Amino acid sequence: MKPGWIGAAVVAVCLLGSACATAPEPKSHTAVPEPPYYTASSPTPIIPPAPRARPGLLPLIRTAVADTYGQLGQRTYYGFIDANWHLVDTPLYSRYKVCPSFGPQGDLMLATGDGYVDVLDAAGNRTARLETAMADCVGARYAILTEGSELMPWYGPQTLGRLPDGEPLFPARDDITVSPIDVDTVIVADATAAWIFDTTSERITPIVQSVVSRPGSHLDATGHVTWPIPAAVTVADERRFGYLNRDGTWAITPRFQWASFFHNTDYALVEVPLSGEQENTTISRLIERSGQFVADLPPGWITELTSSSGVVVGYSVFADYSD
Numbered sequence: 001m002k003p004g005w006i007g008a009a010v011v012a013v014c015l016l017g018s019a020c021a022t023a024p025e026p027k028s029h030t031a032v033p034e035p036p037y038y039t040a041s042s043p044t045p046i047i048p049p050a051p052r053a054r055p056g057l058l059p060l061i062r063t064a065v066a067d068t069y070g071q072l073g074q075r076t077y078y079g080f081i082d083a084n085w086h087l088v089d090t091p092l093y094s095r096y097k098v099c100p101s102f103g104p105q106g107d108l109m110l111a112t113g114d115g116y117v118d119v120l121d122a123a124g125n126r127t128a129r130l131e132t133a134m135a136d137c138v139g140a141r142y143a144i145l146t147e148g149s150e151l152m153p154w155y156g157p158q159t160l161g162r163l164p165d166g167e168p169l170f171p172a173r174d175d176i177t178v179s180p181i182d183v184d185t186v187i188v189a190d191a192t193a194a195w196i197f198d199t200t201s202e203r204i205t206p207i208v209q210s211v212v213s214r215p216g217s218h219l220d221a222t223g224h225v226t227w228p229i230p231a232a233v234t235v236a237d238e239r240r241f242g243y244l245n246r247d248g249t250w251a252i253t254p255r256f257q258w259a260s261f262f263h264n265t266d267y268a269l270v271e272v273p274l275s276g277e278q279e280n281t282t283i284s285r286l287i288e289r290s291g292q293f294v295a296d297l298p299p300g301w302i303t304e305l306t307s308s309s310g311v312v313v314g315y316s317v318f319a320d321y322s323d
Contacts, residue, residue: 056107088124139184183223
């Protein structure tokens with residue numbers, strides 16, 4: 001399968017590279033009062049200043065009483081100071097995301113305001129204002145942009161934006177989903193096709209059919225998942241999970257009602273329907289990477305048991321025998 005219009009748009013914008021970038025908007029720097037001039041009502045640093053491994057902003061917080069849909073409550077607002085304790089943004093943002101960059105330019109900050117997201121460089125200059133409700137970093141050069149509502153900023157038309165200018169790679173649409181897999185990989189899908197997009201290499205890999213992916217969990221020390229990953233397709237109006245290879249092919253064809261990640265073991269947990277039982281009754285099973293069943297787990301609430309280093313060493317089952 002050749003990449004469709006989404007893939008073509010990704011390639012086209014990537015080829016433009018820095019030609020899409022806009023000049024940073026200069027900001028005035030106001031000195032922050034030194035302690036002990038901070039009071040309970042003044043903006044306070046989330047973390048104390050310390051030597052930085054690379055340039056970047058430090059967040060400030062301010063708590064205020066606000067009227068939210070007819071109810072009074074406390075709201076937290078965020079601002080930023082630079083490494084020299086100079087105020088570069090007063091606390092007006094409702095949330096923020098740090099996009100780590102390992103180059104000399106330093107980290108970028110995605111700061112969410114009321115119906116917009118500001119992209120701030122390491123010096124506090126605003127490189128772009130994105131008319132979107134929510135933005136999440138993917139790698140150092142891209143962000144998932146979601147045109148959601150104030151109530152549900154995470155739900156709405158999606159696209160990928162190239163940082164630092166936020167230029168979208170393709171038009172945001174309701175039928176497009178951009179799902180993060182790990183720190184630098186996403187799956188872009190519409191109703192007919194899907195692609196794996198590596199934001200580091202900017203490589204586009206077509207997937208055998210349109211899938212619904214799950215965000216990565218149990219990331220390794222570098223923030224990456226272990227392939228193959230669980231992904232779902234719609235079969236006869238029902239969702240079925242299988243396991244997807246990095247090259248876009250199926251390692252295990254979709255046939256499970258739910259599937260977990262293999263992460264750092266050779267086993268994964270899946271749910272399959274119980275034959276002959278009432279509708280929507282399933283059983284949990286362990287499978288190998290080949291897709292072969294290894295063992296059935298008793299019914300109940302299943303949680304993973306992990307070591308201090310995050311390695312899964314087993315499973316616990318909480319069974320309700322009250323009936």
